[in-house]
């Protein structure tokens with residue numbers, strides 16, 4: 001499918017009300033900046049109120065909103081959404097991007113960290129999706145994009161629980177797409193490969209096909225105006241991991257051991 005021209009893209013985004021969770025850093029911040037440059041209004045959610053204030057002040061355009069909340073805290077999320085409804089009356093697009101990563105392997109499971117990964121990446125994203133979907137159903141239209149990861153395609157070393165939360169998000173988003181397609185709500189899944197952000201800064205291994213956050217955001221923005229369900233990139237990395245899912249387990253496990261040295 002031909003990609004929309006930048007001009008078409010700008011018309012599409014002019015005045016759109018976009019909520020981004022995790023919008024103060026990395027991919028979320030690059031997305032907020034890219035969309036604000038195209039004329040969208042942004043509502044940013046993260047835990048740090050100071051970081052949100054700085055991010056909102058740094059965005060081009062006007063009418064942006066600061067919605068501080070820990071997405072794992074349902075009461076805080078309710079307060080943020082009440083402020084969004086009061087300020088904007090509704091929402092055109094929710095990008096559920098907030099997430100956290102803690103490297104973990106099977107011989108050293110850190111239970112508090114594991115439970116926190118599930119609370120933020122999975123339960124927090126489900127809570128944020130429910131809040132956005134309520135607004136979309138009331139309006140009879142909307143657009144939801146869930147940021148999972150290629151780590152959800154297949155079990156990988158050092159992604160013991162992180163990968164499990166992302167696999168669950170992929171499944172959740174597929175089911176949402178099926179349930180909401182007939183209700184005027186567009187649902188998309190975003191699966192990035194490695195992106196250089198504070199989340200991956202601490203990785204002690206070579207990250208193949210590493211992208212900048214700006215490059216990742218440009219690919220996501222292009223995908224959001226397409227009809228594709230899944231926005232995954234870079235293809236030279238994601239297609240290889242998709243292939244792993246089709247291989248017999250012994251072959252896939254051997255290839256993963258060999259590729260990672262783990």
Ligand SMILES: NC(=O)c1ccc[n+]([C@@H]2O[C@H](COP(=O)([O-])OP(=O)(O)OC[C@H]3O[C@@H](n4cnc5c(N)ncnc54)[C@H](OP(=O)(O)O)[C@@H]3O)[C@@H](O)[C@H]2O)c1
Pocket residue numbers: 021022023024025026027028045046047048051069070071072097098099100101120124147148149150191192193194195196197198199200
């Ligand atoms: N970087 C990669 O290689 C990569 C690859 C695939 C998928 N992803 C996914 O992409 C998303 C963004 O990752 P990133 O690399 O851009 O990470 P990042 O730079 O660490 O940014 C994470 C953002 O989420 C916010 N956040 C974290 N925990 C939160 C919570 N409990 N409630 C609300 N906000 C929270 C952070 O702000 P506060 O700390 O102030 O809350 C920050 O704005 C994540 O879902 C990640 O899993 C990343």
